[in-house]
Amino acid sequence: MANEKARYVGAVDQGTTSTRFMVFDHSGNEVAKYQLEHTQIMTRPGWVEHDPIEIWERTSSVIQSGLRQAGLGAEDLAALGITNQRETALVWNKRTGRPYYNAIVWQDTRTDRLAAALDRDERGQTIRRKTGLPPATYFSGGKVQWILENVEGVREAAERGEAVFGTTDSWLVWHLTGGVNGGVHVTDVTNASRTMLMDLETLDWDDELLGIFGIPRSMLPRIEPSSCTAGYGTTTADGPLGGQVPLTGILGDQQAAMVGQVCFEPGMAKNTYGTGNFMLLNTGNELVRSKAGLLTTVCYRFNDEAPVYALEGSIAVTGSAVQWLRDQLGIISGAAESENLARQVEDSGGCYFVPAFSGLFAPYWRSDARGAIVGLSRYNTNAHIARATLESICYQSRDVTEAMREDSGVAVEVLKVDGGITANRLCMQLQADVLGVPVSKPVVAETTALGAAYAAGLAVGFWKDTAELTANWNEGERWEPSWSEQQRTDGYAGWKKAVQRTLDWVDVD
Numbered sequence: 075m076a077n078e079k080a081r082y083v084g085a086v087d088q089g090t091t092s093t094r095f096m097v098f099d100h101s102g103n104e105v106a107k108y109q110l111e112h113t114q115i116m117t118r119p120g121w122v123e124h125d126p127i128e129i130w131e132r133t134s135s136v137i138q139s140g141l142r143q144a145g146l147g148a149e150d151l152a153a154l155g156i157t158n159q160r161e162t163a164l165v166w167n168k169r170t171g172r173p174y175y176n177a178i179v180w181q182d183t184r185t186d187r188l189a190a191a192l193d194r195d196e197r198g199q200t201i202r203r204k205t206g207l208p209p210a211t212y213f214s215g216g217k218v219q220w221i222l223e224n225v226e227g228v229r230e231a232a233e234r235g236e237a238v239f240g241t242t243d244s245w246l247v248w249h250l251t252g253g254v255n256g257g258v259h260v261t262d263v264t265n266a267s268r269t270m271l272m273d274l275e276t277l278d279w280d281d282e283l284l285g286i287f288g289i290p291r292s293m294l295p296r297i298e299p300s301s302c303t304a305g306y307g308t309t310t311a312d313g314p315l316g317g318q319v320p321l322t323g324i325l326g327d328q329q330a331a332m333v334g335q336v337c338f339e340p341g342m343a344k345n346t347y348g349t350g351n352f353m354l355l356n357t358g359n360e361l362v363r364s365k366a367g368l369l370t371t372v373c374y375r376f377n378d379e380a381p382v383y384a385l386e387g388s389i390a391v392t393g394s395a396v397q398w399l400r401d402q403l404g405i406i407s408g409a410a411e412s413e414n415l416a417r418q419v420e421d422s423g424g425c426y427f428v429p430a431f432s433g434l435f436a437p438y439w440r441s442d443a444r445g446a447i448v449g450l451s452r453y454n455t456n457a458h459i460a461r462a463t464l465e466s467i468c469y470q471s472r473d474v475t476e477a478m479r480e481d482s483g484v485a486v487e488v489l490k491v492d493g494g495i496t497a498n499r500l501c502m503q504l505q506a507d508v509l510g511v512p513v514s515k516p517v518v519a520e521t522t523a524l525g526a527a528y529a530a531g532l533a534v535g536f537w538k539d540t541a542e543l544t545a546n547w548n549e550g551e552r553w554e555p556s557w558s559e560q561q562r563t564d565g566y567a568g569w570k571k572a573v574q575r576t577l578d579w580v581d582v583d
């Protein structure tokens with residue numbers, strides 16, 4: 075079904091702050107890229123929403139502009155892959171195409187009491203055992219429940235089979251394959267594994283879990299593999315691609331980065347630095363249950379092969395702490411300036427910033443935590459705060475690598491990195507210093523979009539196998555640790571103390 079002569083594969087990366095469309099050639103090189111931001115809607119403390127219509131419009135625009143700039147058309151694409159911000163939940167009417175409510179973003183904490191209540195009885199254990207996830211505001215299930223309970227008419231419409239749920243991959247695939255005119259309602263197994271509704275072993279929606287959240291099965295998308303030779307559907311000629319392209323890859327953004335970083339062997343790990351940070355470790359076909367505060371998740375599933383699992387350390391706030399310096403404190407005018415400001419000082423002057431804006435995710439999972447800057451003295455300046463912000467990104471990543479070592483016995487020897495913050499060379503140097511291992515960034519740093527393209531291209535034979543993809547990976551930059559062992563130990567001990575200061579702040583009981 076592929077466009078036989080096509081020389082490229084396209085990918086849509088629907089992220090938390092922006093949506094981009096990219097086109098890659100057979101060597102994994104970037105041929106086209108177009109990106110647009112969308113509005114972050116924050117009407118109350120802890121609430122974060124996106125307008126689904128805006129997301130679809132931005133997606134259409136980036137596809138059209140990306141193709142136009144590169145002088146390409148649908149016929150040039152062998153396949154299209156989608157990758158997306160995970161867990162962000164929306165419910166829409168499949169007859170009218172209208173969303174019932176804004177998409178509730180993964181960072182949104184409105185379900186904190188609900189999550190805490192689940193964790194107080196055996197429902198929490200059931201969720202952990204079946205899904206590999208702790209009950210938390212982060213995952214989609216509670217967000218869908220909130221919409222069902224708080225938006226009028228949704229439950230009745232869901233029971234009639236009209237109101238459907240999806241993460242943004244489902245929303246985009248539905249639109250791209252025709253929308254109200256026969257659009258398909260699917261998701262992939264990696265996105266489904268973030269809902270608290272899918273059993274990690276059966277890879278199907280689980281009735282007991284659906285019962286816990288009061289979600290009718292009829293609302294849910296069909297769960298498909300991440301790379302699907304049969305295809306989820308085909309883009310329509312009247313859509314933004316202007317022609318038919320097989321849609322054959324869907325991966326949650328962090329899993330897509332694993333594929334883009336070619337982490338196909340057990341023991342391979344990557345860390346993605348975006349709005350939040352997400353480190354994943356491939357554990358092969360084995361489902362490793364975490365004791366140290368990591369998530370167990372599906373890494374990818376190619377067609378009907380056995381699923382590959384991963385351990386994941388999710389960190390809610392890293393790049394968004396840099397955005398906070400820009401938008402809320404106004405001490406920098408752009409994210410890149412955080413580097414110049416932080417370089418004005420040699421160290422953080424004894425201060426630590428724990429950006430627990432949405433509570434703390436891995437490995438703590440404390441929705442009662444809130445952000446704190448500690449260790450301040452009159453000596454400290456904006457530059458120390460900027461430096462402490464970059465260090466917080468690195469220390470949170472260290473917390474996760476410690477947990478990974480505890481759970482799997484695997485110590486990361488070289489950390490593969492990608493994502494927006496990796497443009498910050500000081501931050502990457504600090505990461506090598508804080509961890510005591512080298513940090514390595516590939517030439518093609520857009521690993522998320524690349525991973526989605528890889529999944530889609532593998533499905534149609536554009537790439538033969540994963541070995542072909544592995545051959546495409548090349549190191550672009552590397553940072554070696556420069557701190558002494560003592561500096562590293564003292565710095566981390568200070569961080570652990572700072573984290574303690576943020577706990578027990580909000581009353582979620």
Ligand code: ADP
Pocket residue numbers: 089090091092347348349350392393394395396397409410411412413493494495496497498
């Ligand atoms: P996402 O896919 O989550 O939207 P990106 O990978 O595009 O994220 O990264 C964007 C994030 O990276 C933003 O939060 C931004 O503040 C941060 N960022 C981008 N460039 C820099 C930089 N040079 N230094 C520090 N942070 C940066």
